Amino acid sequence: MKRKKVQSGLTIVSALCTIFVGLAGGLAVGIGFVAFLTVLGIIPRLTQLTKTGHQIQAYEWAVIISVVVSSLFDLRNGSIKLYSSLLIPVGLANGLFIGMLAAALTEVLNVLPILSKRIGMKGKLILLLMALVFGKMAGSLFQWLYFVEFE
Template sequence: MIKAILIIIISISGGAVVGSAAAAFLTVLDVIPRLSQISKTQGYVKLYGLVISVSITLITFLTLTNFTLNISQIVKLLVIPMGFLFGMFVGLLASALAEVLNVIPVLVKKLKISDNHIKILLISTALGKMIGSLVEWIFLNGK
């Protein structure tokens, strides 16, 4: 009985730490306000936060309960655009993190890259991430 209670306390504590870290990460990167500013929907920032919180909670619950859906082939076609949208969001997070950590300016200064070549650096970084992800998904996860 005590072992079960201890496991529950540790699990809840771990979840609180991870949730707090995720919230702090999104707050420090200022992702939600930036996206609302770009899309001119500043009035919906609280709704965005609510949707993210509910989504994380729901996905966590569904993952823990091994929930599955029996979906048709037509609905499966929605997976492709959803994958692109998720990829765009992850790209936004990675770009925001790189901006916060000032990775690009440090790299430009250390490698003495001219202003004309910064665009090439950014495009090659994005293409490298995309190709690396595709290689992992197609070849490495397929086995």
């Protein structure tokens, strides 16, 4: 009888820990995404380049809807069957996004020296860059080795 109480208590603690870690991870990713968009200024830059500043709310809603839909799609492990003729526009859209992201990231690299001064790491910019690189490598390896199923 005591074993069942202990076991159900562990199940509740395990469930609560899972909920906490899931919410914390989601919050961290959400904050990172918003900071990423804010620091890079992607939406204002797009409206500036395309001279469509009057449609900024449409851009914002497009980002919000695409994040929610892609998150739901990812959580359900979905896949899309596309005709080969649709692969070209999808590939072009992905290429445009990656190109714009790379261009925005090159502008952000100018922020790193300022950041290193503000957080008290003046003269240690290499350490800051290496921490970013190794953090990205560790996260990528963890995702690929733990979450991706190889066939």
